[in-house]
Amino acid sequence: MLSIHNLHASIDEKKILKGINLEIKPGEVHAIMGPNGSGKSTLASVLAGRENYEVTEGTVEFAGKDLLELSPEERAGEGLFLAFQYPVEIPGLSTTNFIKTAVNEVRKYRGEEPLDAVAFLKLMKEKMAQTHIDQSLLSRSLNEGFSGGEKKRNEVFQMAMLQPKLAILDETDSGLDIDAIRIVANGVNKLRSKDNAVLLVTHYQRLLDYIVPDFVHVLYNGRIVKSGPKELALELEERGYDFIKNEFKVEA
Amino acid sequence: MNNLEYIKERYSKLPDVSDLNGLGVIRQKAFDALNTMGIPTTRHEEWKYTRIGSFFNKEYKYQAGQSAVTAADLASVRLPGYEQANELVYINGRYVPELSVIRSKGLTVQPLQEAASNEYRDIVAKHLGHSSNYLKDGIMALNTAFVQDGMFVHVKKGQIIEHPIYIYNITDAREANVLSQPRTLVYVGENAQVKFVETFNTLGTQESFTNRVIEIVVEKDAITEYYKIQTDASHASQVATTHIQQIGKSYTHTVTVSLNYGLVRNNLNIVLDEQYCEAHLYGIYLQQGQSHIDNHTVVDHAKPHCESNELYKGMLDDQSTGVFNGKIFVRQDAQKTNAYQSNKNVLLAEGASVNTKPQLEIFADDVKCSHGCTIGRLDEESLFYLRSRGITESTARSLLLHGFAVDILEQIKIDPIREYVDKLISERLEFDLA
Numbered sequence: 313m314l315s316i317h318n319l320h321a322s323i324d325e326k327k328i329l330k331g332i333n334l335e336i337k338p339g340e341v342h343a344i345m346g347p348n349g350s351g352k353s354t355l356a357s358v359l360a361g362r363e364n365y366e367v368t369e370g371t372v373e374f375a376g377k378d379l380l381e382l383s384p385e386e387r388a389g390e391g392l393f394l395a396f397q398y399p400v401e402i403p404g405l406s407t408t409n410f411i412k413t414a415v416n417e418v419r420k421y422r423g424e425e426p427l428d429a430v431a432f433l434k435l436m437k438e439k440m441a442q443t444h445i446d447q448s449l450l451s452r453s454l455n456e457g458f459s460g461g462e463k464k465r466n467e468v469f470q471m472a473m474l475q476p477k478l479a480i481l482d483e484t485d486s487g488l489d490i491d492a493i494r495i496v497a498n499g500v501n502k503l504r505s506k507d508n509a510v511l512l513v514t515h516y517q518r519l520l521d522y523i524v525p526d527f528v529h530v531l532y533n534g535r536i537v538k539s540g541p542k543e544l545a546l547e548l549e550e551r552g553y554d555f556i557k558n559e560f561k562v563e564a
Numbered sequence: 565m566n567n568l569e570y571i572k573e574r575y576s577k578l579p580d581v582s583d584l585n586g587l588g589v590i591r592q593k594a595f596d597a598l599n600t601m602g603i604p605t606t607r608h609e610e611w612k613y614t615r616i617g618s619f620f621n622k623e624y625k626y627q628a629g630q631s632a633v634t635a636a637d638l639a640s641v642r643l644p645g646y647e648q649a650n651e652l653v654y655i656n657g658r659y660v661p662e663l664s665v666i667r668s669k670g671l672t673v674q675p676l677q678e679a680a681s682n683e684y685r686d687i688v689a690k691h692l693g694h695s696s697n698y699l700k701d702g703i704m705a706l707n708t709a710f711v712q713d714g715m716f717v718h719v720k721k722g723q724i725i726e727h728p729i730y731i732y733n734i735t736d737a738r739e740a741n742v743l744s745q746p747r748t749l750v751y752v753g754e755n756a757q758v759k760f761v762e763t764f765n766t767l768g769t770q771e772s773f774t775n776r777v778i779e780i781v782v783e784k785d786a787i788t789e790y791y792k793i794q795t796d797a798s799h800a801s802q803v804a805t806t807h808i809q810q811i812g813k814s815y816t817h818t819v820t821v822s823l824n825y826g827l828v829r830n831n832l833n834i835v836l837d838e839q840y841c842e843a844h845l846y847g848i849y850l851q852q853g854q855s856h857i858d859n860h861t862v863v864d865h866a867k868p869h870c871e872s873n874e875l876y877k878g879m880l881d882d883q884s885t886g887v888f889n890g891k892i893f894v895r896q897d898a899q900k901t902n903a904y905q906s907n908k909n910v911l912l913a914e915g916a917s918v919n920t921k922p923q924l925e926i927f928a929d930d931v932k933c934s935h936g937c938t939i940g941r942l943d944e945e946s947l948f949y950l951r952s953r954g955i956t957e958s959t960a961r962s963l964l965l966h967g968f969a970v971d972i973l974e975q976i977k978i979d980p981i982r983e984y985v986d987k988l989i990s991e992r993l994e995f996d997l998a
Contacts, residue, residue, distance in 0.1 A: 383957070385955060385957065399949070404966065417955050
């Protein structure tokens with residue numbers, strides 16, 4: 313579904329990603345872990361199409377398309393979703409109107425008819441229940457004045473509404489207490505299926521207690537330096553990132 | 565003959581001053597002031613960024629006497645909800661009773677000349693021309709020089725006027741360029757409540773220039789809402805002065821909506837002339853093409869314990885230009901004043917610009933005042949957020965801009981008018997929020 317080959321990216325001439333290779337198949341959950349500044353969020357941003365990053369080398373293929381050639385909205389149309397580390401507050405735009413526009417624009421991209429009011433409401437009610445989000449939050453301006461947990465739940469709700477093929481969760485656990493993490497993780501787990509995949513970007517192991525990955529990758533200094541099964545996350549938790557740093561000091 | 569000379573000639577042909585129950589003195593003084601000061605140029609501090617001289621270098625017809633505006637023409641510019649509204653129709657600056665509709669009890673509309681001699685004469689004598697204390701320039705004087713064509717609107721003490729008062733300023737420019745100068749004095753009596761909505765429309769394709777003044781006197785315990793909706797064509801320009809004097813403990817709420825147009829200069833003065841007055845001033849402007857918007861506001865805290873709250877927001881695209889100048893006076897007497905002012909602008913194109921200048925002049929020492937202004941672009945991170953959900957860039961921009969305008973739109977408390985303005989803004993932003 314997603315094939316990343318030798319991906320290099322930089323921001324303001326500073327090289328952040330220095331040759332990423334990653335293969336994700338439908339139904340899989342991958343976790344990318346790594347110390348601060350290793351390039352985790354950059355990878356998420358580059359995949360979603362954030363414009364201030366420049367891809368200098370490499371290819372990314374998503375669902376048979378050259379992902380790097382697509383605009384952010386086209387990527388969403390193809391079924392890619394990024395849950396933001398810091399969801400943006402948009403005054404004057406209710407979450408309901410926002411998500412309705414998003415759902416219908418994605419449908420338009422795919423050549424489908426827009427949902428009528430009844431069908432949209434039905435879908436929304438179903439996904440609200442699934443992600444434990446209530447109407448009062450959705451009537452308010454998008455993320456405005458939301459708590460950290462509410463913002464992240466809103467991200468998961470949007471994900472549920474858009475039903476992406478690949479969901480990238482960028483530090484979705486940051487700033488959340490354990491109850492909030494559980495709610496968010498439950499939301500994500502309910503959306504897992506054999507047809508879609510999840511890429512978790514996280515600094516800590518704790519989210520992986522709730523969303524169990526099939527593969528764990530350690531990102532350090534712009535490269536994936538280690539990959540392994542879910543137990544690798546536990547090892548990192550125990551030993552900290554220092555052992556990785558020491559092992560790969562030469563390249564730091 | 566240029567416009568100004570032509571107007572002066574028109575002035576010389578006005579009926580004898582002795583017929584005017586005191587208005588003659590006011591108009592003569594104004595005419596003298598006009599002769600001394602002339603039309604303001606950009607050398608005048610208050611007119612630094614707004615040029616109106618060119619409107620006086622070409623030929624215009626003045627107030628064109630015989631107008632051919634029909635009920636059908638009026639129907640084309642009527643505001644939604646008119647079936648339930650009082651409607652005051654001015655054509656080329658003159659009030660037209662035949663096209664106007666007065667539905668509410670306690671609402672009186674009559675020529676200023678009459679009011680100046682009947683039971684309202686004290687009100688007229690006391691308040692007409694109060695705005696000239698604040699606006700000392702030739703364009704204000706020009707309107708006042710023709711004050712005898714003006715109207716008087718009286719809202720009786722204790723009356724709650726359920727039907728909003730729609731004021732239509734229609735310029736018939738089908739035959740020639742037209743200059744019109746509507747003038748109105750409004751008196752809102754004690755304990756009365758009233759809502760005004762004012763619009764401007766030019767018929768035909770010739771140029772129109774409107775120099776209009778409305779003075780509103782608000783008595784004790786009265787509530788006045790005033791909405792100015794400016795959506796005329798690009799060949800229409802105007803200087804529109806709204807002067808509100810709160811002479812008793814009262815509440816006013818104004819929203820100024822300016823969309824496109826040619827050149828617009830708004831003067832909005834609020835004089836808080838009694839203790840415990842409250843005034844809210846809101847504005848939204850969306851400019852495209854070559855249009856120019858200039859909002860000059862003055863809030864004069866003359867007495868203690870008053871509160872004013874001002875928020876103007878602007879969106880400027882293409883080569884449009886904007887000016888915001890917000891002056892707050894807090895007089896020496898006006899202790900415990902609470903005054904807040906903010907102006908926020910979004911520039912949408914390289915060629916668009918705005919000059920914003922908040923001005924506080926505080927002479928009292930126990931007051932709370934704040935002001936601020938921002939000029940920025942659309943937030944890139946917000947745009948990316950929306951786009952990452954599959955929303956195209958142009959729709960994302962529209963959604964963000966509409967969101968920017970929403971808190972001003974919400975201040976329009978007449979439902980059909982708010983929906984109407986929302987629709988106009990959405991159309992101009994080219995999006996449809998189903």
